[in-house]
Amino acid sequence: MLLSTKGDYGVRALIDLAKHTGEGPVQRAEIARRRKIPESYLDHLLAQLRRDGYLRSTRGPGGGHELAKEPADITLLEVLESLEGSLAPMECVLEAPGSEAGALCGQQWVWQDIYAHMRQRLGETTVADLVEHEREHERQAAAMYSI
Amino acid sequence: MLLSTKGDYGVRALIDLAKHTGEGPVQRAEIARRRKIPESYLDHLLAQLRRDGYLRSTRGPGGGHELAKEPADITLLEVLESLEGSLAPMECVLEAPGSEAGALCGQQWVWQDIYAHMRQRLGETTVADLVEHEREHERQAAAMYSI
DNA sequence: ATAATTCACGACTAGTTCGGTCAAGATTGT
DNA sequence: ACAATCTTGACCGAACTAGTCGTGAATTAT
DSSP: OOSOHHHHHHHHHHHHHHHTTTSOOBOHHHHHHHHTOOHHHHHHHHHHHHHTTSEEEEOSTTOEEEESSOGGGOBHHHHHHHHHSOOOSSGGGGSOTTSHHHHHHSOHHHHHHHHHHHHHHHHHOBHHHHHHHHHHHHHHHHHHHHO | OOSOHHHHHHHHHHHHHHHTTTSOOBOHHHHHHHHTOOHHHHHHHHHHHHHTTSEEEEOSTTOEEEESSOGGGOBHHHHHHHHHSOOOSSGGGGSOTTSHHHHHHSOHHHHHHHHHHHHHHHHHOBHHHHHHHHHHHHHHHHHHHHO
């Protein structure tokens, strides 16, 4: 797996926060319950996201977490790289294309192509898109149920 | 990283064998030296590739390893999945698109798209292509040197 | 003041994977 | 017999994963 649960859970949390913008701070426990994330683990991910400026937190009763940016201004690429580090699929894609290490690898050119496509897709997808997709999914589920 | 050194080294070994088809068995030590792979580690990778039918080995003096298939009939996809297991970039891409786990994930649709593209590219690239690319690289390097 | 609520931060842990090494054995050529 | 070569499995340290837990700090309600 390229992504660990960090990238999965962290994005889930951002989606949850994006869906509740303008309703005041959302508590960790709520996010954890709704998105099925162990609460004490979510802690670390929220801390990371806060350090990188994606959300701000307030303590005390009525406190919680809020997005610090517009959902449409947060790309999947930047969030995942914040949570997971580099998304390079293999070591040698990070080497220069003409380098000795790149040539020794033998599959560098294939993976650099795949990596570029991956970053393109992740870079053009925002948290707002993810929320929109989820809302669409909910509408379809509701329609099914009403039949 | 999605790929460990297994996928890297294993493919290097296949490229090396493909380049020496028709010259009789190639020894482990030769491959290890040319491709900069720890020999006793390469051992395991050759064993895996043999089990999956990509090469055959002969023991004793003059023994070594040979490809069991045409280089053009070995795709990068199958080799890497043999060496690394599933290349799924995250857990939820393996869930059904409409499932509960898929919906909970939130980014499933994006990654299924990326995964499909990745498999497409890897599936249409063969060991023969990798060898050809390497030969092209060598020609260019030789041209540079002759100036 | 003080109690209750909520986040903040770091220590700790069990389990797994990574990237190997090493030793003992099997097989074959000379 | 002996040397070259592959075969197999045991073993190992370091790093990473996916958490838990405890203490403390900030804020609000009473």
